[in-house]
Amino acid sequence: MDDLLDGYRRFRSGRFPEQQANFLRLARDGQAPGAIIIACCDSRVDPQMIFDAGPGDLFIIRNVANLVPPYARNKDYHGTSAALEFGVAVLEVPQIIVMGHGRCGGVRALLASDGEDVGDFIGPWMNIADAVRRRHPRQSDGSVDAATLTAAELDVIRVSLANLMTFPFVRDRVKAGTLKLHGCSFDVGLGHLLVLDPKTGEFIQAEDDGAAA
Numbered sequence: 001m002d003d004l005l006d007g008y009r010r011f012r013s014g015r016f017p018e019q020q021a022n023f024l025r026l027a028r029d030g031q032a033p034g035a036i037i038i039a040c041c042d043s044r045v046d047p048q049m050i051f052d053a054g055p056g057d058l059f060i061i062r063n064v065a066n067l068v069p070p071y072a073r074n075k076d077y078h079g080t081s082a083a084l085e086f087g088v089a090v091l092e093v094p095q096i097i098v099m100g101h102g103r104c105g106g107v108r109a110l111l112a113s114d115g116e117d118v119g120d121f122i123g124p125w126m127n128i129a130d131a132v133r134r135r136h137p138r139q140s141d142g143s144v145d146a147a148t149l150t151a152a153e154l155d156v157i158r159v160s161l162a163n164l165m166t167f168p169f170v171r172d173r174v175k176a177g178t179l180k181l182h183g184c185s186f187d188v189g190l191g192h193l194l195v196l197d198p199k200t201g202e203f204i205q206a207e208d209d210g211a212a213a
């Protein structure tokens with residue numbers, strides 16, 4: 001905790017005063033984020049950093065493997081669905097970006113397991129992407145090669161985008177043209193962002209100015 005408090009003190013003396021007017025405006029007017037980002041919990045994949053965004057810009061929902069469950073109304077505890085409902089139906093955020101990433105431990109667990117056998121909660125959660133496991137089988141010796149893992153990571157993004165459309169409050173807005181859905185994937189090692197082309201269904205590397213030497 002001491003490391004975190006050191007960081008907090010740097011924030012209070014540095015970035016907070018730089019952003020104070022912005023924070024005061026957000027406190028006064030409330031939030032109106034420009035995008036909902038559904039990303040993985042993975043500590044290497046911070047949407048606010050990757051998109052160079054500031055306070056109030058992004059409504060970020062993070063869970064294991066950036067999964068969106070299918071719409072289900074029951075007494076279960078639907079954390080991701082509740083956050084989605086708040087962002088879409090209450091805040092009326094105009095776009096949702098599902099952001100996957102390379103070397104995802106959740107997707108690797110999905111491919112390496114048969115379903116319910118990973119932890120108390122991870123296995124059942126990853127079963128949202130059961131179809132991905134079937135489409136990208138592991139090797140006969142039980143291993144998962146890099147190409148299969150990458151293809152499965154991208155496929156998980158497609159599953160989440162399809163499941164988003166099972167939510168009536170998402171589907172209605174997409175059909176009305178007031179909500180747009182996008183997919184992308186971040187390469188942890190290279191820093192590249194792949195963006196899903198809705199016309200072809202393929203992921204294309206986003207243009208950038210390259211990394212500084």
Ligand SMILES: [Zn+2]
Binds near residue numbers: 042
């Ligand atoms: Zn992940």
